[in-house]
Every structure is written in C-alpha cells, then in structure tokens.
Amino acid sequence: MPDLEDLYREIILDHYRSPRNRGELPVPPAHRVEGFNPLCGDEVVLSLDVTDGQLRDIKIAGSGCSISQSSGSLMSAAVKGKSIEEVRELVRVFKTMMTVHEATLGDDRTTGVEDASGDPEPIDVAQMGELAALQGVVKFPVRIKCATLSWNALVQGLDELASA
Amino acid sequence: MTIKDPIDVEVIRKDFPLLSRTVNERPIVYLDSASSSLQPRQVLSAMDHYYETTHANVHRGVYATAERATELYEGARSKVGRFIGAPEPKREIVFTKNATEALNLVANSWGRANLRRDDVVVLTEMEHHANLVPWLMLAESVGLELRYLPIDGDGRLDLADLDRLLDGAKVVAITAMSNVLGTINPVPTIAGAAHRAGAVVVVDGAQSVPHLVTDVTALGADFLAFSAHKMEGPTGIGVLWGRAKLLEGMPPFLGGGGMILNVSLEGFRPAEPPWRFEAGTPPIAEAVGLAAAVDYLTGVGMEHIVAHERLLTTYAIEALHDRLGPDCTIFGPPPGGDRGGVLSLAYRDVHAHDLAQVLDQFGVCVRPGHHCAKPLMRRLGVTATARASIGLYNDEHDIDTLIEGLNHVGTVFG
Numbered sequence: 340m341p342d343l344e345d346l347y348r349e350i351i352l353d354h355y356r357s358p359r360n361r362g363e364l365p366v367p368p369a370h371r372v373e374g375f376n377p378l379c380g381d382e383v384v385l386s387l388d389v390t391d392g393q394l395r396d397i398k399i400a401g402s403g404c405s406i407s408q409s410s411g412s413l414m415s416a417a418v419k420g421k422s423i424e425e426v427r428e429l430v431r432v433f434k435t436m437m438t439v440h441e442a443t444l445g446d447d448r449t450t451g452v453e454d455a456s457g458d459p460e461p462i463d464v465a466q467m468g469e470l471a472a473l474q475g476v477v478k479f480p481v482r483i484k485c486a487t488l489s490w491n492a493l494v495q496g497l498d499e500l501a502s503a
Numbered sequence: 504m505t506i507k508d509p510i511d512v513e514v515i516r517k518d519f520p521l522l523s524r525t526v527n528e529r530p531i532v533y534l535d536s537a538s539s540s541l542q543p544r545q546v547l548s549a550m551d552h553y554y555e556t557t558h559a560n561v562h563r564g565v566y567a568t569a570e571r572a573t574e575l576y577e578g579a580r581s582k583v584g585r586f587i588g589a590p591e592p593k594r595e596i597v598f599t600k601n602a603t604e605a606l607n608l609v610a611n612s613w614g615r616a617n618l619r620r621d622d623v624v625v626l627t628e629m630e631h632h633a634n635l636v637p638w639l640m641l642a643e644s645v646g647l648e649l650r651y652l653p654i655d656g657d658g659r660l661d662l663a664d665l666d667r668l669l670d671g672a673k674v675v676a677i678t679a680m681s682n683v684l685g686t687i688n689p690v691p692t693i694a695g696a697a698h699r700a701g702a703v704v705v706v707d708g709a710q711s712v713p714h715l716v717t718d719v720t721a722l723g724a725d726f727l728a729f730s731a732h733k734m735e736g737p738t739g740i741g742v743l744w745g746r747a748k749l750l751e752g753m754p755p756f757l758g759g760g761g762m763i764l765n766v767s768l769e770g771f772r773p774a775e776p777p778w779r780f781e782a783g784t785p786p787i788a789e790a791v792g793l794a795a796a797v798d799y800l801t802g803v804g805m806e807h808i809v810a811h812e813r814l815l816t817t818y819a820i821e822a823l824h825d826r827l828g829p830d831c832t833i834f835g836p837p838p839g840g841d842r843g844g845v846l847s848l849a850y851r852d853v854h855a856h857d858l859a860q861v862l863d864q865f866g867v868c869v870r871p872g873h874h875c876a877k878p879l880m881r882r883l884g885v886t887a888t889a890r891a892s893i894g895l896y897n898d899e900h901d902i903d904t905l906i907e908g909l910n911h912v913g914t915v916f917g
Contacts, residue, residue: 343864347857347915379856380873380886402886404856405916485856 345475355405360415362398374492383489411489510811512898518543529866537892549795579794588718597743597777602709603633605728605743610637612753620646624674627652629681632875634707658684658835669700679711684835685845694723736796740789750776757782816844819902844893855887865908
C-alpha cells in the first residue's frame with residue numbers, strides 16, 4: 340500500500356499553501372491558455388510571456404486539488420526565465436517521471452501508460468530539484484492527471500504560440 | 504424517544520459480497536451508492552442462473568429456451584412496472600441502457616415530435632447533466648427557451664415564482680432527489696402546477712427510485728427515468744416509464760431489429776411501445792438481474808429502507824456537526840422528511856480530491872468531484888465536493904469511520 344506521505348510531501352503542501360507566480364498577465368502581450376480536468380472540474384489558467392524564444396514570465400490562476408495546484412506552482416518556478424527549448428525538455432522529463440510502469444508498481448494496479456517506443460529514456464530525478472517531490476504521484480495513478488494538468492496546458496500554449 | 508431501525512443491517516450486509524473485501528488493509532466502507540450501489544448475491548446468482556440455464560435471444564426463437572428467455576425478459580418488465588405503480592406495466596416500461604439514455608429518449612423522441620422554436624422547457628438549478636444536456640442539445644437544434652427553478656440557501660427548490668416560470672411551459676423536467684444535495688423535491692406539487700399550465704412532466708428518478716417508495720400516479724409524472732445499478736441491480740440497464748398514451752404517439756428513438764412491425768427497401772413501420780424503443784438485442788441478463796433487485800428491495804421493504812436511511816442520514820449529519828464542528832460543511836437541507844442520504848461535504852478548505860485520497864486510506868469510498876452537476880456547483884460556490892452517500896447496507900460504524908478519516912485530513916493538511 341502506498342503511503343500518503345509519498346503523495347503529500349512537505350514541498351507539495353508548501354506550494355499548495357503558498358503558490359508561486361499566482362495571477363494573470365495582461366493579454367496581449369501575454370498569451371492565455373486554459374486547462375480543464377473534466378473528471379473533477381479542476382481548472383488552470385496560464386498567462387505566458389514569450390519573447391525572443393524565452394519564457395520571460397508565467398502566471399497561474401485557477402483552482403483545484405493540492406496536487407494540481409502545487410504541480411502548477413512548482414512548474415512555474417521551474418520554467419520561468421528559461422528558453423523554450425529548455426522548457427520543452429523539462430516538460431519531457433517531467434512527463435516521463437509521471438509515466439506509470441507496471442513493473443515499478445508493487446501491486447496489481449494496471450493503469451500502465453507506455454509511450455509508443457516502449458520504455459522511455461531513464462531520467463535523473465536528482466537533477467529535477469523541487470519537482471522531484473512529485474514523483475510519489477505515480478504511486479497513485481488516479482492523481483497523475485492532476486499533476487500533469489498545468490504541464491499539458493503549458494505545452495498547448497507553447498504550440499499555439501509556435502503556430503501563430 | 505429512540506425510533507427503532509426496522510432493518511437488521513448485520514443480516515443485510517451478509518448478502519453483499521463486496522462488503523467483505525478490504526481496501527488498504529481496512530474493511531471497505533462503501534459510501535458511494537448515489538454513484539452506483541452494490542449488488543446482493545441474489546442479483547448476481549439470478550444473472551448467473553439465467554446465463555447457465557436459459558440464455559437465448561428474446562422475441563425471436565421458437566425453441567423452448569428462447570421462449571423462456573422472452574418470458575423472463577417480459578416478466579422483468581411487468582415486475583419493474585408494478586414496483587413503481589405503473590398503471591399498465593406491460594406497455595409502459597421501456598428498457599434502456601441507463602437513466603441517461605431514458606432521458607435522451609424523451610428529449611429526442613417526444614421532444615422532437617412536439618417541441619417547436621421558442622417553446623418553453625422548465626428545469627431546475629440542481630439537475631444532473633443527464634437531465635440538462637439532452638435539453639441543451641435539443642435547444643441548440645430546435646431553439647427552445649430554457650427556464651430554471653432556482654434553489655434556496657438550504658438547497659431546496661424555491662417555488663415562489665413557480666407559476667410565472669411555468670407560464671407557457673411545454674415540458675417540466677425535474678429530479679425527484681438531488682444527487683448532490685440529497686433534497687427530495689416536492690414533485691407532486693410541481694407536477695400539479697405543471698399540468699395546470701399544460702406541460703408534460705419528466706422526472707429523473709435515478710436517486711429517488713432506489714431510496715423512496717415510488718408511485719408514478721402519486722408523483723404526477725408523465726415520464727420517469729431511472730437506472731438499475733443504483734438500486735442494487737446490474738449496470739447496463741435503465742428504465743423509462745411513460746404514460747401509454749404518450750408512448751403511443753412517439754416516433755422511434757434508435758432504429759434496428761426488434762423495433763419494427765415491417766420493413767421494406769422503401770421504408771418501415773415501427774412496432775408498438777414499448778418494443779418500438781428497444782432496437783437491437785436488449786440487456787436480457789441485466790433485466791433478469793433488475794427483476795431480482797426489485798424482489799430483493801421489495802423483500803426488505805421499501806418503507807423499511809426509507810426509515811433506515813433516514814435514521815442513518817440524521818445520525819450522520821448530527822455526528823459530523825458534533826464531532827467536526829465548523830471544520831465540516833454539509834450542503835443541502837437539514838435532517839427531515841425531504842432529506843435523502845446524499846451528503847456533499849467540504850472539510851476546511853481542503854479540496855475534495857484530497858479528502859477522498861485520505862479517506863481511501865481508511866477504506867472509505869466517497870466520490871470527489873462535481874457529480875455531473877456543474878451549474879449547481881457554481882451556484883454553491885464550489886468546484887467540487889466529497890460526496891458520501893448512504894445505502895440500505897450502511898450503518899453507524901461506516902459514518903464513524905468517515906469521521907475518523909476526516910479527522911486525519913486535519914493532520915495531513917495541518
């Protein structure tokens with residue numbers, strides 16, 4: 340049985356209680372993108388200021404559970420000021436961490452999600468800083484959608500900006 | 504004075520195999536019957552017995568087994584009809600996939616045949632999406648005016664403006680019991696006013712039929728929709744009851760085998776109701792299971808179930824207030840005759856998902872989320888609640904464990 344402590348790490352509760360980069364940026368010049376989890380009604384609104392290939396600023400609004408809100412806060416702190424290439428690489432690494440592998444789960448949960456190529460490249464969780472606190476979420480597969488909500492919205496926003 | 508519980512829950516619980524399971528090394532505490540109830544052994548073995556001895560397609564074969572399968576299927580129809588007091592059980596019960604499909608059937612078949620641009624449909628602010636989205640879809644294609652009966656601060660319908668809202672209405676579609684607030688609505692009063700205004704009354708009975716004594720005539724309904732899996736029956740089968748006269752005037756909903764009188768390459772003539780609305784092979788084993796569920800509920804006694812669940816709902820509301828104080832908010836009316844066993848909870852400012860996650864560690868099954876009632880959530884000023892809902896197999900120990908779990912939430916979230 341996975342422990343609640345694996346899910347509700349202190350860093351996660353801290354970002355839930357005191358979310359970073361909370362709010363919205365004026366549109367334009369910022370780009371606005373929304374994410375919804377239709378199952379539970381969680382919502383996230385991202386404001387992205389992308390200039391010269393760099394994510395200069397990011398703000399997050401919306402409401403939801405401790406996992407979705409802390410993941411958004413942690414994400415904002417991790418991606419702010421980074422180049423778009425660096426941001427996309429971080430998204431890739433994060434989503435790999437959020438991928439469930441049946442072999443890594445010690446029980447009969449079968450909610451395995453594999454990418455098309457089979458095993459993803461191994462990631463170095465130690466390099467992820469505070470984001471590593473979210474790795475316990477994979478032991479609670481139902482909550483993975485909470486953790487990835489704002490990350491998916493970020494990808495959608497970057498894609499919209501790239502094709503604009 | 505203490506009112507005696509007419510149900511011996513210890514005995515009832517032995518009938519439900521799933522209640523002997525453990526979750527996270529704790530005995531399961533199943534408080535999600537508003538979402539889907541558990542099934543007693545009697546229902547499961549009736550379905551097994553059917554598959555092992557009697558399975559054949561219905562209304563087709565002439566061999567003895569097929570004839571027996573048809574008898575069982577049609578017998579289930581009559582039994583379900585009698586259970587809700589249908590004046591003509593054989594002709595008025597349509598088997599669907601679930602209550603949602605039953606409501607879609609009304610909106611699409613009766614609605615498309617009878618509603619025109621600017622016609623008025625009256626709903627309530629507390630409808631489940633199943634009794635909201637089909638009307639929104641119809642409004643998009645036909646151009647209807649939708650009006651909503653509001654709710655008051657206690658989560659009851661506010662009927663102060665009823666006559667004005669019903670003026671000119673063609674349809675009044677309301678839930679008999681809210682799946683979020685537990686409010687038991689005064690359907691007979693509203694139906695009476697609706698009929699005086701010339702409207703047809705559609706009742707969503709998904710929550711009420713499993714937990715209350717149902718008589719369609721007393722309700723004043725013209726249509727009643729409900730699901731088997733919320734009343735101790737199997738998934739995959741629901742029921743639309745409709746007045747015979749209304750069903751006769753309605754065009755088919757889905758086309759296919761079983762719903763026709765005759766077909767040529769140029770056209771078709773539909774069968775009589777209820778078969779007109781049952782295209783394709785129906786859920787036969789599920790109908791057998793539903794009939795067994797009706798037998799089970801009737802055996803326990805619906806009036807006993809009502810009394811037991813009312814006692815336990817009152818216990819739960821009082822215990823939550825007494826032991827958790829202002830930390831816990833319960834949406835919906837206070838205990839009483841119009842209060843069903845659906846308890847939508849908030850605990851401090853902890854999100855419903857997190858509540859449900861912590862409760863899972865205690866083996867407690869509750870449903871977090873918007874409960875397919877997003878407009879109502881908006882009206883209540885929340886995005887989600889954690890919903891604990893009571894069934895005939897629940898007891899005070901289940902409520903105590905729920906409260907134990909909620910107390911632990913305080914520890915985790917400080």
